[in-house]
Amino acid sequence: MNQIQLPAGFRDTILEECTKKNRIENTLNRVFESYGYEQIMTPAIEFYQTYAKAFHHLDERDMIKFFDKSQNILTLRMDMTVPIARAVTTRYQDKNGPFRLHYCANVYKVKSSLAGKRSVMTDCGVELIGLDAGSDLEVLTCALDGLEALDLKGYLLEIGTVRFFEEACRHADLSEQQRRTLADLIDRKSMVELKDYLNELPLRPTEKQFFLALPLLGGDQSILDTAYALSFAPSLKEIVVGLKKLAVQLNELGYGEHICFDLGKIAHLDYYTGIIFEGFVQGAGTSVLSGGRYDSLLKVFGCDLPACGFSFKVEELMDQIETAERKKKVQVVYGENKKLEAMKLAAALRKEHAVELVPGFADEVIVKEVDA
Structure with a gap:
């Protein structure tokens, strides 16, 4: 080898990149602290079993794994939500919270060498643990204030909920395999395949119409009226009413022009139980933040507390901000x-x-x- 190289998916951050990264982290930390969140740091290394407990379907190929001297399987953390859930469970087992925690930390996930993506990213985010869905509004406004503080052009927070799809599958009496197949087709918005697959399932016309329309239920707040009309069960209508209430509250707080909804949004992490959301910025090819409610995650570690949180993807933001003027x-x-x-x-x-x-x-x- 003619030169010293880094492993695939890793790279150095130098010069102006460091300046931008520090600016993003400092700005977000100030926003999080203004909401009363306190900083938490966790080790970069976790037991593999910690993640195996957290995820129903864990793809080991995404993880960087190795062994300790006792031959326990260790892994570099894939996200910060699971380590924080583990930390709260072990450190505050006899307390109910709420716990408001924020962090900026590297997370590690193996990416295909042909994809050109990083295997290490910096996440800056918050976790609000111990409060139910009534606190979703606080978490959403914190995310929106973070986007505003970064002085980003044309930012938008896209809100959905895993409950809309999951409740529809429950009412339609679909099997786990049928649910997973539908979720994949809806997530990919593969309309032809989706239509063919729905024709194979023993669904009522209203159910079939619902699932076929789901990938297209995205847009401004008026899309909630369409979702309500398509809802074939009272519980589905109730979910839409809850989102409408959230929209009214965000409008009254002055965030209306920066929110939209996507009822066909499918969670890529299987511990989410309620709202899920992503932040998008004009000029960025992917979301710059993501989050949601995960009321069952801490229970697997022995601490049954509801929770909601999100994280900004610092590297995705770096190309979207200007370098602050430095001293001459x-x-x-x-x-x-x-x-x-x-x-x-x-x-x-x-x-x-x-x-x-x-x-x-x-x-x-x-x-x-x-x-x-």
């Missing part, structure tokens, strides 16, 4: 006999400028401006 840089060039004089001058100049000390040959001290 100057150089103080000095000869060997003028070193202390130069250092005193540099200390004074650093109140207004970034200062580089540069050894020179002349027995004098010279201040030079550095081009940006």
Whole structure:
């Protein structure tokens, strides 16, 4: 090998990238702290079994695994929600919360070498543990305030709920395999395949119409009226009414122009139980934040508390923000006999400028401006 290389999916973050990353993290931390969230840090390494407990369907190929000296299987954390759920369970077993926690941390997930995606990303987010769905509004406004604080152009928070699809499957008496197949087709918006598959299932016309329309139930707040009309069971109508109430509240708080709904949104993490949402920014090819409610996750660790949270994807945001204006840089060039004089001058100049000390040959001290 002619050069020292990094593993596939990993890369260094240097120079201006570091400046942007720090700006994003500092901005988001200020927003989270303004909501009363306190910082939490967890180890980058977890037991494999911690994730095996959390997920019903865990794809081991996504994980970076290795062994400790006792031959236990370890893994680099795939997200921060599971480690935080584990930490709250072990550290606050006798307390009911609520716990408001925020973090900025690297997460690791193996990506295909041909996909050109990173295997390590930085997530900045919050977890609100111990409050029921009535606190969803707080979590959503925190996410929206984070997007606003980053001064992003054309941002939008897209809201859905896993309950709409799951409740429809329950009423239609679908098997787990049928549910999973439908979820995949709806998620991919594969309309021809979806129609063919629905024709194979023993569904009533109203049920078939519902599932066929589900991938297209996305848009502004008026889409909730369409979803209500398609709802073939009282419990489905009740879910839509809950989303309408959320929309009214967000409008009254001044966030209306930045929200939309997608009732066909399918959760890619199987621990979600309620609302799910993603943040999108003009110019970004993918979502820049994601989150949702997960009321059953902590129960698997022995602490039955409801929870909701989200995380920003820092690397996806870096191309969407401008580098903050930095202090003007100057150089103080000095000869060997003028070193202390130069250092005193540099200390004074650093109140207004970034200062580089540069050894020179002349027995004098010279201040030079550095081009940006």
